[in-house]
Amino acid sequence: MITAESHQTQSTSGPFRTTLTQHILSQQGERFTERLASLLTQIGVAAKQISSQVRRAGIIEVWGQTGEVNVQGEEVQKLDMIANTTFIEVLKRSGCVVALASEEEDDWISVSGVEDGYFVAFDPLDGSSNIEVSTSIGTIFGIYHCSEHPKSTQDLLRPGREMVGAGYVIYGSSTVFVYADQERVDCFTLDPSYGEFLLSRPNLKLPTTLTTVSVNEYNQPYWPQWMCEAIDELKSRNQEKRIITGRHIGSLVADFHRNLIKGGVYYYPVDRNNKRGKLRLLYECNPLAFIAQAAGGADTWGNGSVLDLVPSELHQRVGFFVGVSEGVKHIENHYTE
Numbered sequence: 013m014i015t016a017e018s019h020q021t022q023s024t025s026g027p028f029r030t031t032l033t034q035h036i037l038s039q040q041g042e043r044f045t046e047r048l049a050s051l052l053t054q055i056g057v058a059a060k061q062i063s064s065q066v067r068r069a070g071i072i073e074v075w076g077q078t079g080e081v082n083v084q085g086e087e088v089q090k091l092d093m094i095a096n097t098t099f100i101e102v103l104k105r106s107g108c109v110v111a112l113a114s115e116e117e118d119d120w121i122s123v124s125g126v127e128d129g130y131f132v133a134f135d136p137l138d139g140s141s142n143i144e145v146s147t148s149i150g151t152i153f154g155i156y157h158c159s160e161h162p163k164s165t166q167d168l169l170r171p172g173r174e175m176v177g178a179g180y181v182i183y184g185s186s187t188v189f190v191y192a193d194q195e196r197v198d199c200f201t202l203d204p205s206y207g208e209f210l211l212s213r214p215n216l217k218l219p220t221t222l223t224t225v226s227v228n229e230y231n232q233p234y235w236p237q238w239m240c241e242a243i244d245e246l247k248s249r250n251q252e253k254r255i256i257t258g259r260h261i262g263s264l265v266a267d268f269h270r271n272l273i274k275g276g277v278y279y280y281p282v283d284r285n286n287k288r289g290k291l292r293l294l295y296e297c298n299p300l301a302f303i304a305q306a307a308g309g310a311d312t313w314g315n316g317s318v319l320d321l322v323p324s325e326l327h328q329r330v331g332f333f334v335g336v337s338e339g340v341k342h343i344e345n346h347y348t349e
């Protein structure tokens with residue numbers, strides 16, 4: 013008799029790779045409740061739908077702006093709107109979500125019919141200024157468990173530390189889905205030939221050596237003094253030999269993913285133009301900080317993890333530094349109020 017075990021093939025190589033659904037089902041009960049398992053499966057469905065729209069940008073009429081300005085004061089791109097509607101509609105029908113908060117929506121969305129479920133905070137399409145130049149963009153999400161239906165915004169303003177899971181999807185040279193809980197980070201790649209996410213990088217860990225810094229250096233005239241000194245000090249390490257390089261895609265999620273694989277840090281400080289920071293706490297910084305920590309890295313707003321901040325509003329902004337621990341500690345060593 014051939015047992016299933018002796019017949020097993022490697023899950024991350026060969027033709028029979030583990031699919032996202034198989035991965036979730038195989039760990040249901042240990043890492044995923046039944047509800048969380050269905051939620052993640054549905055996020056996977058939304059990701060595939062958004063990915064297929066992104067892949068056709070330029071062919072179908074999804075380029076350009078809608079003419080509207082969102083709650084952040086930014087021009088809304090058509091693909092932003094498509095991604096936002098897709099994510100909301102798929103998750104509303106999932107039967108496991110009680111509330112949603114999106115970068116593109118002024119207020120949170122209450123989903124009726126579910127009592128014990130999840131609150132998902134998300135950025136439907138991060139880096140949308142990169143849409144028309146065919147560069148990587150992505151969807152970011154953070155998941156909180158709610159044992160009761162939230163009644164007010166206040167019920168949703170919870171520290172990121174309370175998330176049960178977080179992830180992102182990158183629409184890049186391939187479409188990848190990264191998901192983390194407190195213990196591990198797994199990466200899946202979409203096989204477009206049959207439309208399944210396949211486990212491609214199980215149990216991802218951030219490298220410990222700092223090789224890359226992602227920061228928009230043209231913001232330097234607006235930076236506080238300590239930030240200028242922190243960057244100068246990193247550059248000075250290259251006197252003899254280049255040991256650190258700079259990479260800045262301009263999509264936080266794509267920069268983060270690159271750093272997660274290659275060993276880097278992403279920096280966006282509070283500056284003269286962004287007095288409270290540029291990046292959004294709930295649906296950009298918290299999920300990425302959570303993933304970084306699960307992968308053995310770190311994050312800070314300057315003097316502690318963003319995951320410990322209690323948000324004062326849904327669209328709160330914050331200074332943010334995330335990635336390899338050494339690069340995050342470097343900021344905390346220089347940071348002054």
Ligand code: AFP
Pocket residue numbers: 086137138139140141142228262263264265290291
């Ligand atoms: P959008 O999703 O509105 O394009 O925002 C992108 C973003 O928040 C982040 O993904 C980038 O890293 C950052 O802005 C780039 O901003 P600067 O142009 O100020 O560097």
